[in-house]
Amino acid sequence: MRKSIDKLHDYELVKQCIKKDKKAYKNLYDKFSGKMFSICLRYSSDYHSAEDILQEGFTKVYKNLVKFRFEGSFEGWLRRIIVNTAIEHYRKNVHMYPIMDVGNTEQEKIHDYVLEQLEAKDILEMIKNLSPGYQTVFNLYVIEGYPHKEISKMLDISEGTSKSQLARARYLLQKMILNLDQGYREAYAK
């Protein structure tokens, strides 16, 4: 119920924006910029790149609001544009971050209670520390839920590469989590 009321509010806001209501532009931005910026941070290695992606993404959104069909969730539509913009950024810089096949990576078991203790900002920080290739594949597969086939097309890599990048990303994240956990333990022991 709450969801559908929100959806109607979003629709109303979008309609106002289509009529070039400047206040509505601001309201739309205020409502979604936080969430969208979180996405941008996940796809960037630094804060400034994330800001650039957010700004570019919102520019596209404003220019293309007229194409929103008022059928599904506006947030979902917005999210896709932001993600696409982020991928576009990644693709522009792909020569700087070559994606390479890596060998099999062994996974270490992490207890759920360790994961439960992690906060969103910790996770974001860890993802941010991944190299752009691992970061993008991890985000697309784990958070956005795209299959490897789709990711391989998006990033112009093979499906196998996508899978191995994901495995590598998971491995690195696990290591980061374990290190973090280790740090907590040591601090707690002292």
Add this chain to the structure above:
Amino acid sequence: MDRLFREKIQNHEAQVDSFVWESLQDQLKDTSFFNNKWLTYLSYAAIFFLTIGFTIAGSHQYFNYLKIQNQNFADQDDHLNQYYKYISKNATVQPQIITQKVEVPVEVTKIVEVPIEITKFIPSPGIEDILSKYEYFNYTEEELAHINEKIELIRGFNLSELPEKSKEEIGALNKIELDKLVVYGLENSLTEKERAEEEIFLFESSGLGMALDGTGIYTYKSETSTQQIVDNILRKKMTNLKGFQIGLGGTFFNSWILNKRPTEISTNSLEYKFTTGQQYGFTLGYNFNPKLGLEIGLAKANQGQRIIQYANATQIENEVRLGYVHIPLAFKYKWEQYSSITKHPIVMNYMVGLQYSKLLSIDGIMNSDIIMLEDLQRTHDIGFLVGLDYDIFLGNNYFVTIGARSTFGTDLNAVMNAFNNSSNTKTDNFTVGLKASFNYLFRMN
């Protein structure tokens, strides 16, 4: 791990610096004008009108050249015109008796509006220089009688009531001693009416020439060559094209879908490729006078757009084909000239009008993440049409038309809803093409 990560960060919100909103505002201000689709349309319009402009300028240049040439042949002598106006009104034996077709012409310059076909060239006896150039026919008894009848008629004009000045100027004609007689279109098989339309009699006497045809008299200076005189007469006869016309033809064109509106830009984008279309159908027209005409058509078109879609890093090429029925209605502003090459008129038409189109079919597969097929689908279309045509006459009534056509079409519903704040997500079409048709003119001169 995946699930926990997803749950924890999917709805996470991060603090954004206020600077981002300020930059965004500036960017929106900066780009609002340049993203205006009307600017795109203006660019297309500018290209189109410049092209048309240069074509028109070139055509005018050529037509002016023809006109100057034609004027060289024409008799510009005001006094003579005055004289023939006078005799038209006062002669006891009127030119129409020759032809028994029309009333007395009141203006010498408006003598002929009837097409003729040169079927025979018959020089008068003793005009040796012409014999070598044209087919020669010996007069039959009947033809001679007919020609003599004409000669008697021209001799019979009552000149006594002319003003003294005019008498002096055309004094040579008082004698009506003909130096030369040339008859065009003399055919015994023709009916009297046909003869009236087709015959031309050229008389010359002491440096002054006169031509009679089914509707009146032309004058010319005798130093003008016979062929030039005939050309000039034919020119006058053949232009001034009034009447209904019917045509059958087609247009081959390139179509553009103007407002590129992928559902999401970003990694998904579109590229529009050169795509051709064609239409065929018939036209009906009416030429009110030598300058203005109206044309309505009915044409079936198959047009489309090839689109390369860059979807998530993959490149897919598709083609949408749209089947339309177009009904154009256009006003024509005409410029008629006689071509000494084709020996028939050439008419240049500037066309402006509207075109209604109804979609019959749509065929194609689009990636709906990028562009919706429905966005290309407009059941009812209204368009603006401009064109430049050349009607090249091959005979008195038959002519081929070649020319350029351009249309700009948009969704009729979008136009109707323009004032209701509804947004138009449909695309607009812009076409430029070449037209060719075969036509028949029912002359009403």
